[in-house]
Amino acid sequence: MELRLSKDATATKAAASYPLRWRSRSYAILGLALFFGVTVLVTSAIGSTHIPLDTLAGVFLSKLPFIHVEPAWTASVETIVFNIRLPRLLLAGLVGAALAVAGTTYQGLFRNPLADPYLIGVAQGAALGAVIGFLLPASWQSASVPLLAFAGALLAVAAVYLVARVGKTLPITVLILAGVALGAFLAAVTSYLMVASGDRLHGIISWLLGTFSLTNWWQVSVVTPYVILGIAIIWIYARPLNVMQLDEEQAQQLGVNVERVKLVLLVAATLMTAAAVCFCGIIGFVGIIIPHALRLIWGPDHRFLLPLATFGGASFLILADTAARTVLAPAEIPVGVITAFLGAPFFLYLLRQKKRAIF
Amino acid sequence: MRIRETLEATGHFAKRSGLLALSFFLLCLGCAAQSPAGNIADDLGRTVSIHEVPLRVVSLAPSNTEILFALGLDEKVVGVTEYCNYPKAATAKLKIGGFSTVDVEKVVSLTPDLILAAPVHARTVVPSLEKLGLTVFVLAPADMEGVFNSIRLVGRITGQEKRALQLVEDINARAKAVTVKTESLTPDQKPKVLYLTWHDPMFTAGTGTLAHDLISKAGGQNIASDIAGDKNIDLETVVYRNPQVIIASVNMGAGEDLTWQYVNKEPRLKNTDALKYGRVYKIDGDLVHRPGPRAIEGLEDMARFIHPELFTGTR
Amino acid sequence: MLTLRLENISLGYGKRTVLRDINLEARPGELLGIIGPNGSGKSTLIRGITRLISLSSGQIFLNGQNMAAISRAKMAALVAVVPQNAALPEMFTAFEVVLMGRTPHLGLFQREGQKDLDIVKGAMEVTRTYALAGRRVGELSGGERQRLVMARALAQEPKVMLLDEPTAHLDINYQIETMDLVRRLCLEQRLIIITTLHDLNLAAQYCDRLVMLSKGGIHCHGTPRQVINARAIKEVYGAEVCVLPHPVNDLPATFVAPSITGSLSPGRDDPTIWRP
Numbered sequence: 033m034e035l036r037l038s039k040d041a042t043a044t045k046a047a048a049s050y051p052l053r054w055r056s057r058s059y060a061i062l063g064l065a066l067f068f069g070v071t072v073l074v075t076s077a078i079g080s081t082h083i084p085l086d087t088l089a090g091v092f093l094s095k096l097p098f099i100h101v102e103p104a105w106t107a108s109v110e111t112i113v114f115n116i117r118l119p120r121l122l123l124a125g126l127v128g129a130a131l132a133v134a135g136t137t138y139q140g141l142f143r144n145p146l147a148d149p150y151l152i153g154v155a156q157g158a159a160l161g162a163v164i165g166f167l168l169p170a171s172w173q174s175a176s177v178p179l180l181a182f183a184g185a186l187l188a189v190a191a192v193y194l195v196a197r198v199g200k201t202l203p204i205t206v207l208i209l210a211g212v213a214l215g216a217f218l219a220a221v222t223s224y225l226m227v228a229s230g231d232r233l234h235g236i237i238s239w240l241l242g243t244f245s246l247t248n249w250w251q252v253s254v255v256t257p258y259v260i261l262g263i264a265i266i267w268i269y270a271r272p273l274n275v276m277q278l279d280e281e282q283a284q285q286l287g288v289n290v291e292r293v294k295l296v297l298l299v300a301a302t303l304m305t306a307a308a309v310c311f312c313g314i315i316g317f318v319g320i321i322i323p324h325a326l327r328l329i330w331g332p333d334h335r336f337l338l339p340l341a342t343f344g345g346a347s348f349l350i351l352a353d354t355a356a357r358t359v360l361a362p363a364e365i366p367v368g369v370i371t372a373f374l375g376a377p378f379f380l381y382l383l384r385q386k387k388r389a390i391f
Numbered sequence: 392m393r394i395r396e397t398l399e400a401t402g403h404f405a406k407r408s409g410l411l412a413l414s415f416f417l418l419c420l421g422c423a424a425q426s427p428a429g430n431i432a433d434d435l436g437r438t439v440s441i442h443e444v445p446l447r448v449v450s451l452a453p454s455n456t457e458i459l460f461a462l463g464l465d466e467k468v469v470g471v472t473e474y475c476n477y478p479k480a481a482t483a484k485l486k487i488g489g490f491s492t493v494d495v496e497k498v499v500s501l502t503p504d505l506i507l508a509a510p511v512h513a514r515t516v517v518p519s520l521e522k523l524g525l526t527v528f529v530l531a532p533a534d535m536e537g538v539f540n541s542i543r544l545v546g547r548i549t550g551q552e553k554r555a556l557q558l559v560e561d562i563n564a565r566a567k568a569v570t571v572k573t574e575s576l577t578p579d580q581k582p583k584v585l586y587l588t589w590h591d592p593m594f595t596a597g598t599g600t601l602a603h604d605l606i607s608k609a610g611g612q613n614i615a616s617d618i619a620g621d622k623n624i625d626l627e628t629v630v631y632r633n634p635q636v637i638i639a640s641v642n643m644g645a646g647e648d649l650t651w652q653y654v655n656k657e658p659r660l661k662n663t664d665a666l667k668y669g670r671v672y673k674i675d676g677d678l679v680h681r682p683g684p685r686a687i688e689g690l691e692d693m694a695r696f697i698h699p700e701l702f703t704g705t706r
Numbered sequence: 707m708l709t710l711r712l713e714n715i716s717l718g719y720g721k722r723t724v725l726r727d728i729n730l731e732a733r734p735g736e737l738l739g740i741i742g743p744n745g746s747g748k749s750t751l752i753r754g755i756t757r758l759i760s761l762s763s764g765q766i767f768l769n770g771q772n773m774a775a776i777s778r779a780k781m782a783a784l785v786a787v788v789p790q791n792a793a794l795p796e797m798f799t800a801f802e803v804v805l806m807g808r809t810p811h812l813g814l815f816q817r818e819g820q821k822d823l824d825i826v827k828g829a830m831e832v833t834r835t836y837a838l839a840g841r842r843v844g845e846l847s848g849g850e851r852q853r854l855v856m857a858r859a860l861a862q863e864p865k866v867m868l869l870d871e872p873t874a875h876l877d878i879n880y881q882i883e884t885m886d887l888v889r890r891l892c893l894e895q896r897l898i899i900i901t902t903l904h905d906l907n908l909a910a911q912y913c914d915r916l917v918m919l920s921k922g923g924i925h926c927h928g929t930p931r932q933v934i935n936a937r938a939i940k941e942v943y944g945a946e947v948c949v950l951p952h953p954v955n956d957l958p959a960t961f962v963a964p965s966i967t968g969s970l971s972p973g974r975d976d977p978t979i980w981r982p
Contacts, residue, residue: 050823051801051840081631107662108630115659116627143795230489238592245592246626248659268814275806277795285756285789286862287782287810332797362618362628364592 057336060329064343071347072125075354076117080361083109120247123255123311124353124367125346128318130259130308132345134301135319136326136337137266140273141297142204149305149319152211156218157188158309162239163225166232177239178251178310185306188218193298202294204280242315242368244353251311262304263342269293270334277332315368317375318349325378328385431548434531434541435513441526444550445505449487449498451516452509455530456481457683458542459507461558462551470501477677477685495519505548532682534604535566535690541682562687566608569694572701573610582697584611585634585665588621588676590653595624601686602679609693610701611636630659636697637665640676648673672696708769709733710755710866710898715764717754723762724750726922734865734896737889739903739913741933743943746919748902749790752870755900756787768866782810786864790871792855796844800854803843804830807861829860832887848875856884860891867891869901873908881905885912906960910934911952918942934958 077088087105091113094103134149142151150156161184165177192214196207226236266273272293276283280290309315322345326337349367352374356367430440449470450456456475459468465480470487485501488494490509493516498506503525508517510531520527528548530541539559546555573581586602588594596602597618606613614632615624637660641648651673660666674696678689695702710732718724725747732738740748753759755766757773766773768784776784786807794803807829808822830836833853838846846854852875859867869888873881889912892899903909909916910930917927920942926933935958936949948963 050827051799052823080625080628106633108633111630111659111662112627116630235591243592271809271812271814274798274802275809277798278803278806279793281753281758282787282789282792284758284778285782285785285787286806287779289778327797331799332795333802357625357627362624363622364625 053331054336057330057333057340061336061339061343064340064347068125068343068347068350071350072121075121075350076113078354078358079112079117080358081112083113088113115249119249119252120244120353121350123247123252124244124349126252126255126259127308127312127315128322128345128347128349129263129342130304130345131315131318132322132341132348133263133266133338134305134308135345136323136334136341137273137297137301138319139323140277140334141294141301142208143277144208145324146320148316149301150215150314150316152192152207152302153188153215153218154185154302154305155309155314156215156222158182158185158306159240159314160184160188160218160222160225162310162313163222163229163236166236166239167225167229178254182306182310185309186302188214189298189302189306201291202298204294238366239313240368241366242309242313242371243364243366244312244356245364247311255307255311258307259304262300262307263338265300266297267338269297270338273297273334274332313366313368315349315371317371317378318345318352321371321375321378322348431544433528433544434537435510435529437529439526439528441505441548443504445503445526445548447501447503448505448507448549449501449503450475450507451487451493451498451512452490452507452530453477453677454532454541454681454683455507455509455545457681457685458530458545459549461684462542462546462549462554464549464551467549469503470498495523499523499525507545530682532601533599534601534682535608535686538601538682538684538686539563542684558684562684565687566690569610569690569702570608573608573694573698576610578612581610581612582635582670583614583632583664584636584638584697585614585629585632586679587637587639587650587654588680589640590650592623593626593629594621596621596679601682601689605679605686605690605693606697608690609697611693611697626657626659630663633663635664635668636670636672637663638672638674638693638696640679641673642675642677670696708865708898709767710900711767712755713765713767715751715754715766716762717750717759717764718762719750719759724922725754725919728764728924730917730924730927732866732898732900734898735893736898736914737892737912738898738900739909739916740900740919741903741906741909741916742919742925746942747922748919749870751919752787752789752868752900752902755868756785757781779810782862784864785866785868786859786862788855788859788867788869788872790874792851794843794851794854796842798843799840800835800843800846800850801826801830801839803854804835804857804861807858810862825863826857826861829857832860833857834883849877849880852876853880853884856887864897866898867900869899871902871904873903873905881908888912906934906939910957910959911955930957934960 077083077085087109090103091105091110093099095114131149135147138147138149138151139145141147158181161180161182162177164184165180168176192207192210193202195214196202196210198206226233229236272283272288275286275288276290276293278286284290322341323337326340326344330336330340349371352370353367356365356370359365429442430438432438446467447469448459448464448467450459450468451472453472453475456468456471457477459465460478460481468481468484471481471484472493473486473489475481475484487497487501491511493512495516498520506520506525506527508527508529510529513529517527517529528544530544532538532541539562542555542559543552546552584606586596586606588596595615595618597613597615597620599620603613603616614629614634615622618624637654639648639651639654641651651671654660654671655666665671674689674692678685678692691702712728712730715728716723716726728751730738740751742748750759754761757778768776773781804826805818805822808818808826812818812822827836830839833856835850835853835857838850838854843851843854852872856872872884872888876884885908888899888901891897901913903913913930915928916930916933918925918933918938925942926938934949936947939945939947939949939960946963948961949958950961951957952959
């Protein structure tokens with residue numbers, strides 16, 4: 033997106049004379065990207081243990097090539113900053129970006145302001161998979177929970193897709209209904225298993241509320257390709273997604289291959305969401321607040337909305353997680369609780385905005 | 392004639408009733424030596440009136456069960472929880488539910504004269520039982536001293552005072568064998584100890600818990616001493632505070648040593664003193680979380696872990 | 707010469723056949739109107755041409771090439787549709803909606819250039835919607851949105867335009883403006899334009915040729931003078947009307963004529979019946 037400004041400077045200037053707001057939106061993207069970077073740096077300095085800023089600067093600088101800094105800190109400080117805080121921040125950023133972009137995509141696909149990444153069964157499938165993982169012999173748990181959560185999410189959506197598909201087309205309303213129905217069923221099974229889980233319940237509840245504690249670099253490396261790929265694919269389809277905001281017939285008559293776009297976006301968003309939640313659990317509200325807020329400010333054009341959602345979602349979740357691990361330090365609140373705290377008032381605010389269209 | 396007969400009859404009667412009265416009086420005296428003395432305050436400050444030796448006792452917590460059996464009251468125990476696994480004989484008793492999930496109906500159906508509860512029952516279960524006219528005693532020991540009090544209290548209300556006092560003395564003697572060596576240690580001779588109840592999320596025991604008391608008595612410094620109660624602690628804090636000894640609780644519920652395995656596997660703990668010098672130990676969680684007679688074994692274990700130079704051999 | 711020819715078209719929804727054996731040809735510069743009662747298949751025909759509904763039988767040829775062989779993307783660059791009651795997303799601005807009309811001419815990674823923006827501006831000026839350019843669609847009236855959809859179709863720079871009831875929600879001045887515009891485009895830019903119309907008078911005034919549909923087939927076709935007459939209307943619509951030559955240009959003008967028998971109340975001119 034940043035390339036636009038330099039390559040087609042004349043075009044953008046002309047565009048500025050038309051009511052398009054391209055330039056201001058491009059600056060907004062840059063601004064949010066910068067904000068994301070600053071957020072990562074700042075929140076790496078915050079935590080339950082106090083690390084003075086000059087020490088922190090030294091720790092970071094010492095990792096850069098060609099700069100030699102005398103280590104005046106203990107090994108534990110490095111462990112804390114690079115192996116505890118940084119992977120945690122990055123995973124929070126990845127998950128936040130994934131959820132925000134997936135939410136934007138679902139809201140665009142379903143043309144429904146209440147759509148979120150969990151609409152067609154991802155959350156319920158992942159939850160069921162995770163709970164099964166928790167109930168397996170505990171020695172398998174660290175690997176089985178994320179794996180089963182991921183598999184559960186994908187299987188649930190695949191089931192919904194197969195039920196909803198009509199010939200070669202995928203009617204959107206049928207998809208939503210099938211998703212809600214299957215989701216309810218999966219949630220019931222999950223609840224039953226939870227009741228029968230006995231002493232594993234605390235771990236399960238923690239996972240269900242969403243938490244980033246004990247994030248390590250391995251988890252980050254697993255999630256990164258899914259999220260990067262998913263976001264990239266969805267970015268590419270930004271303009272067709274715009275056109276699909278007309279109804280499907282009009283989009284088709286404007287040359288958009290509606291069924292293919294639906295399938296590609298659905299697959300990309302679902303894979304991304306499944307990868308995002310399999311380690312940290314079901315974090316709510318990010319996928320629905322961020323797209324709405326950004327749309328209200330910068331308009332519904334997905335070519336800008338998607339990059340904004342990427343950086344906005346990442347920053348938001350990093351900040352929420354930072355609050356989660358500092359408000360009651362050294363105890364941690366599940367980050368899903370923080371996002372819900374922020375999300376509920378936002379919803380109320382949205383509801384009051386009846387005067388102007390919100391979608 | 393009639394007067395004399397009446398007098399004789401009265402005299403006879405008086406003798407007999409006097410004898411009766413005397414024997415009754417003596418019986419009362421005898422009973423008084425054994426029977427509980429009226430209104431007693433439990434650990435929550437509730438005044439409970441107990442006038443007769445209870446014959447049917449239900450325990451709502453594993454620690455209470457262990458105390459009852461240690462005082463030789465096994466015959467009188469009619470109901471225990473699913474988690475009461477010590478001694479072996481306790482597992483044969485009728486189950487009245489889990490630890491926080493008590494089946495009130497079941498309890499009532501056992502017609503107990505005495506119910507020993509724990510603080511977790513205070514808000515819901517205890518009032519329900521009281522309303523049904525049952526006698527409930529809540530034991531809430533938070534440290535070794537509290538355990539002694541509990542034992543003595545149970546002894547008092549069940550008419551086993553002598554046995555209780557003996558038990559307390561025995562345990563105290565063993566405790567003293569530990570503290571006599573540890574109380575004279577200076578702060579830098581006391582290693583920093585992390586006690587982990589569970590690893591995902593990380594839970595530790597702060598002030599006001601039995602584990603904290605055991606660590607202190609065993610000559611260690613709990614790195615979670617600024618936390619109150621059983622709370623979670625994040626990895627960052629643990630790494631920063633660099634414990635020299637890590638004691639992981641095992642056998643809790645699932646019957647496996649996952650927490651101990653985790654501590655050994657987590658790469659971010661590799662640089663702590665505990666991992667560097669191989670001071671990671673596992674302890675049976677039942678010894679540390681049950682404020683009962685076996686807490687002394689927990690103390691002895693911890694003493695060996697924390698000060699191997701002062702305490703050798705196995706228990 | 708570019709022609710759009712329908713050969714023996716039959717189409718319908720599922721098992722229900724709506725249109726049977728339709729044959730017609732549209733030529734550039736000639737405004738072709740489709741008229742007929744509701745349910746006679748006017749909208750269905752439009753949707754069949756644009757492949758929203760698949761044909762049960764028959765073929766459509768655009769310039770000799772079977773349209774089934776043209777990819778959807780290429781078709782979008784040739785054929786523009788102005789549907790009835792088109793749903794528009796509320797939060798986009800009018801300009802952005804019309805800009806979507808340029809989609810068929812842009813690659814997946816291509817961004818709209820100066821040329822595209824100017825075309826959009828032109829299309830909006832022609833439809834008198836440029837003043838609404840910066841406003842959100844949600845704030846516009848039904849008629850304004852209708853003109854936006856028209857502008858979007860124009861922005862597609864099509865060779866063929868299909869309109870479905872383009873004057874449906876418009877005030878009479880905009881009805882005239884729209885039909886003037888359609889006719890002018892047809893003539894000046896030599897477009898093939900097929901439009902369905904509800905209003906028989908507009909159809910007569912503006913269309914060069916008319917096709918009257920009835921019960922799934924073509925009842926008659928030809929010039930307005932040939933097609934619009936009282937008998938045909940009676941046969942197809944079942945209505946009694948008066949068709950007289952328009953005072954200005956002699957084209958058939960349809961007047962509503964109350965029935966000679968039956969519709970007047972019997973005592974209408976009887977003074978003895980109480981009247982308020």
